[in-house]
Amino acid sequence: MSSSRKHELHVITTGKQELSELAGILTHCPTGLIDVLHLREKQRGARELAQWYATLAPLLPESAIYINDRVDAALAAGAPGVQLGYTSLDARQSRRLLPAGVRIGCSVHSLEEAEQAAEAGADYVLYGHIFASGSKPGLEPRGLEALAAIVEACPLPVIAIGGMEPERMESVLATGCAGAAVLSSILLHPRPAEQIVRFREALDRTHHIPRRRFQ
Incomplete structure (x- = not known):
């Protein structure tokens, strides 16, 4: 992540x-505007x-x-990060294995x-889904109030996920979270390069947004 950026853009x-x-x-995208690309390909093996x-x-x-779920693949690739889910090794186990x-x-x-993640x-942490999301059909979104509560109570940086759009960044970042993670709104968008620019500008524009109370 660029040292001049307060908020991270994760693309999954x-x-x-x-x-x-x-x-x-x-x-064909301005990839320098992305802080982290997650390889979240559950159907693919480590190799x-x-x-x-x-x-x-x-x-x-x-x-x-970063490679999601598969610590073995991250080790083999020499990846600088892993993203763990509920079926993965936990953070403590992973830390013993990773450089x-x-x-x-x-x-x-x-x-x-x-x-638990902080203790391990x-x-x-990556928390969501915040807004209604096509990748989570039929599941009630957790919303900004829940996100703000997680940010307030968790000692770790919190990245928000679920229904992220550039025009929502101001309200998302007003919770005090550390950034946003985006799936389809970039990689399935008809103009992904433009979307990356829009997200980066929105994240950087809200650099000085004060935290709001959501309760």
């Missing part, structure tokens, strides 16, 4: 695109994920690429899970 792969399509999209990392890393020289300096994020859905030694 959709699981609906092949490597060639994703590489083609990123080739394939390591190949994805090797192919995409040259396309994102200014961004970190020093590898960043560990945990996907959480409650304050209890966020506190995670570096940040």
